[in-house]
Amino acid sequence: MGAQLRVYKRRIKSISATKKITKAMEMIAASRVVRAQRQVAASTPYASELTRAVGAVATGSTTQHPLTTEAENPTRAALLLITSDRGLAGGYSANVIKAAEQATKALTAQGKEVDTYIVGRKGVAYYGFREFKVTESWTGFTDNPTYADAKKIAGPLIEAVQKDTAEGGVDELHIVYTEFVSMLTQTPVEHRLLPLSMEKTAEETAAKDVIAPLYEFEPSAEEVLDALLPRYVESRIYNALLQAAASKHAATRRAMKSATDNAEELIKSLTRLANAARQADITQEISEIVGGASALADASAGSD
Amino acid sequence: MAAELHVEMVAADRSVWSGKATLVIARTTSGDIGVMPGHQPLLGVLESGPVTIRTSEGGTVVAAVHGGFISFSDDKLSVLAEIAELSDEIDVKRAERALERAKAEADAAAERRADVRLRAVAGAH
Numbered sequence: 001m002g003a004q005l006r007v008y009k010r011r012i013k014s015i016s017a018t019k020k021i022t023k024a025m026e027m028i029a030a031s032r033v034v035r036a037q038r039q040v041a042a043s044t045p046y047a048s049e050l051t052r053a054v055g056a057v058a059t060g061s062t063t064q065h066p067l068t069t070e071a072e073n074p075t076r077a078a079l080l081l082i083t084s085d086r087g088l089a090g091g092y093s094a095n096v097i098k099a100a101e102q103a104t105k106a107l108t109a110q111g112k113e114v115d116t117y118i119v120g121r122k123g124v125a126y127y128g129f130r131e132f133k134v135t136e137s138w139t140g141f142t143d144n145p146t147y148a149d150a151k152k153i154a155g156p157l158i159e160a161v162q163k164d165t166a167e168g169g170v171d172e173l174h175i176v177y178t179e180f181v182s183m184l185t186q187t188p189v190e191h192r193l194l195p196l197s198m199e200k201t202a203e204e205t206a207a208k209d210v211i212a213p214l215y216e217f218e219p220s221a222e223e224v225l226d227a228l229l230p231r232y233v234e235s236r237i238y239n240a241l242l243q244a245a246a247s248k249h250a251a252t253r254r255a256m257k258s259a260t261d262n263a264e265e266l267i268k269s270l271t272r273l274a275n276a277a278r279q280a281d282i283t284q285e286i287s288e289i290v291g292g293a294s295a296l297a298d299a300s301a302g303s304d
Numbered sequence: 305m306a307a308e309l310h311v312e313m314v315a316a317d318r319s320v321w322s323g324k325a326t327l328v329i330a331r332t333t334s335g336d337i338g339v340m341p342g343h344q345p346l347l348g349v350l351e352s353g354p355v356t357i358r359t360s361e362g363g364t365v366v367a368a369v370h371g372g373f374i375s376f377s378d379d380k381l382s383v384l385a386e387i388a389e390l391s392d393e394i395d396v397k398r399a400e401r402a403l404e405r406a407k408a409e410a411d412a413a414a415e416r417r418a419d420v421r422l423r424a425v426a427g428a429h
Contacts, residue, residue: 045314049382053375056347147316147386215377218348219334227349228373231386238316 002281008274012267019263025088026256029249032143033183036246040180043242047235054196054232056215057225065225068196074171077112078135078160079104080153080193082177082240083120084142084248090255092178092186092248093122099188100176107174115160115170119153119241135160145245150238157237158230161194171195173233177240178247184254186247193236196229307341308360309376313367313383320367320388324360328381330374331355337374345377352416354391354424355383366391368424370417391424399425 058068081100083093100123104114118124118137127134136156141149163169173194178186217224311328313321329338331353339346350372357365372385399421406415 039317042318043316045312045319046316046384049312049314049375049384050373053347053373053382053384056345056375056377151386215345215347215375218332218337218346218374223333224347224349224373231373231384234386235316 002277004277005274005281008270008277012270012274015263015266015270019260019267022256022259022263026253026260029253029256032249033246033253036144036242036249037180040239040242040246043235043239047239050228050232050235054228057217057221057228065222065229068194068225068229070195071165071171074110074112076115076165076170077107077172077174078115078117078157078170079107080117080157080173080175080237081119081123082142082175082244083118083123083126084244085121085139086143087122088255089248089251090258092251093120093126096176096178096188096244097123097126099190103174103176103190107172112172117153117157119244142241142245142248145238145241147234147238150234150241153241154230154234154237158233175237175240177244178251180243180246180250183250186250193233196232307379309339309341309343309379309381311357311381311383313355313357313369313385313388315388316386321357321365321390325357325365325381326360327356327358328374328383329356330369330383332374339374339376339381341379343376347375348373350374350383350385352420354420355388366424368394368421370420389421389424394421394425396422396425 079100081096083096087093100116104116107114115135116127116133117135118127119139120142121139124134124137124139138149138153157173160168160170161173165171172192174190175193176188176190179189180186308324308326309328311321311323311325312319327338327340329336330348331337331351332348333351334348337346337348350369352370353368355367355369357367359365367383367388367390369383369385370387372383372388375382375384399418403415403418403422406412406418
């Protein structure tokens, strides 16, 4: 076997092995997307009921609450960035980080200091490498987030919002994550979570059922709101985590699919080259034999 | 009885139970409350405790609810809880073990959780 041919064969073998891996990863990601989507769907009833309840308090009372009142002159904002722990997902992490940087820039332009909170090793690594300040970060659960994880994240954030700005608290809470639109489309989005704009929630409720009923609050509107709002933030963060997980798996699936396709393409062209090299080897061998034979024939003819 | 209310019990990550009922009893922070069809719109904070639902078919469903809310309007009642378990989903032995362990470790929160679970199971039978 010719040296050239051997090199081609070796490359084809190594690419086939890589292709097997990417194909497997693609299929795993595809099944995980389905599971993540199911989780998003399962968490929806809770989130929508909670939104309805918050809307009910908003319309049914004139309660002022630290989590809902806008600071007159907001100077600090917290930004929660949700990335993933693992790569191999195409532009997934890069896109959401870019969105977070844009949001940070916009907030800074409005004269607000930004505290960054990060979920996922990718975001932590990015901010760590650039030595950007990170207030708090969480890693290790982005592939399969649970409600307890969302609670863990929401705790310090709510605390920061409730604290006075002068003592290191924040006036606003923004969240940047990747919204799962469909298997093919995932878009990074930025939302303001707090202060909750009561008008908006009330409008959403009003749009659905024309007359919002007058609720009786047990024990009181303030206490209901006290208990309701943290849960609301938690469920929003939980929803964002789930969507980010679904998006990440979808992005992985797509990235691995194109990797598999590329490997196939490479194998095809390398096989062609290997075939040509084999043909060239054979042709050379034949011409060598023919040349050798005719040289022998010439020699024996000359000796006669 | 013709009047009935529609109940949705949802936990953070799933829908636990939904159906028609004639009476729902839950424990709010200011005491037990029973909701029947035609009740005034209500929004309350729940304590950890069993929630009893008397279904239209005459059966009883008991669930252990760990904190959450009850909201009622237009004969639609929803129980929102971070964690909610139906009594027949609860593993009694595990809850008993958890109770003992919690008592030994003086973990008040865990003790209460296990206690609520056991009471929900006891209430169902």
